[in-house]
Ligand SMILES: Cc1ccnc(S(N)(=O)=O)n1
């Protein structure tokens with residue numbers, strides 16, 4: 495049966511290489527972003543064309559909470575920046591820590607944030623499906639946004655309020671009309687580098703675009719993430735969903751570029 499990878503002592507990130515040897519590859523994610531990153535003036539702005547974008551559902555896949563989008567047309571795409579083609583939004587999800595603990599995946603000069611939002615896009619110009627793109631070198635583009643604790647986020651409550659409907663692994667419910675534009679920070683300045691998925695199968699297919707500015711969410715809103723469970727409703731074990739982040743991986747000589 496497939497390896498039940500997770501974030502526990504028996505199945506966590508340090509053990510993923512046993513079933514997914516690429517975990518020890520040359521372009522793994524996340525990474526630490528050093529203080530000094532080379533500024534590349536040829537890097538244009540990243541453009542998020544989400545105006546006709548609407549969500550379809552929200553689900554609990556046993557690793558995170560996922561908001562899914564209709565990717566059957568070019569309705570919501572990102573382009574520009576380091577990207578040669580437009581990439582279609584497929585889903586977004588989060589990674590977070592335990593109560594009062596940080597849980598971002600990427601770190602900045604060794605510092606973690608409370609949480610990290612990943613907007614996952616795929617190159618529908620070059621590939622015929624998300625799954626094909628996910629296994630190909632230029633297949634995916636993931637926009638990472640840091641979350642820091644502060645005031646309530648005005649729009650995040652629509653997501654946290656829906657979480658009680660997807661408490662258990664394998665649950666899914668309608669979640670229409672949510673536009674992730676409302677989760678973006680004021681500045682779209684970013685770092686970019688070539689990396690991988692941060693959960694198995696850890697494919698080295700991701701152009702990472704990390705926004706430099708975090709968004710603020712309240713501790714109360716983050717607390718609602720921790721009401722989710724890694725386990726299914728029918729399982730005896732009830733494991734609270736928290737600390738679902740992979741720590742930074744070796745840079746292995748990769749170049750990180752900074753937009754202006
Ligand atoms: C869709 C997907 C699968 C695995 N990992 C990721 S992530 N955490 O790199 O965005 N996304």
Ligand SMILES: [Zn+2]
Pocket residue numbers: 587588589612692
């Ligand atoms: Zn992620």
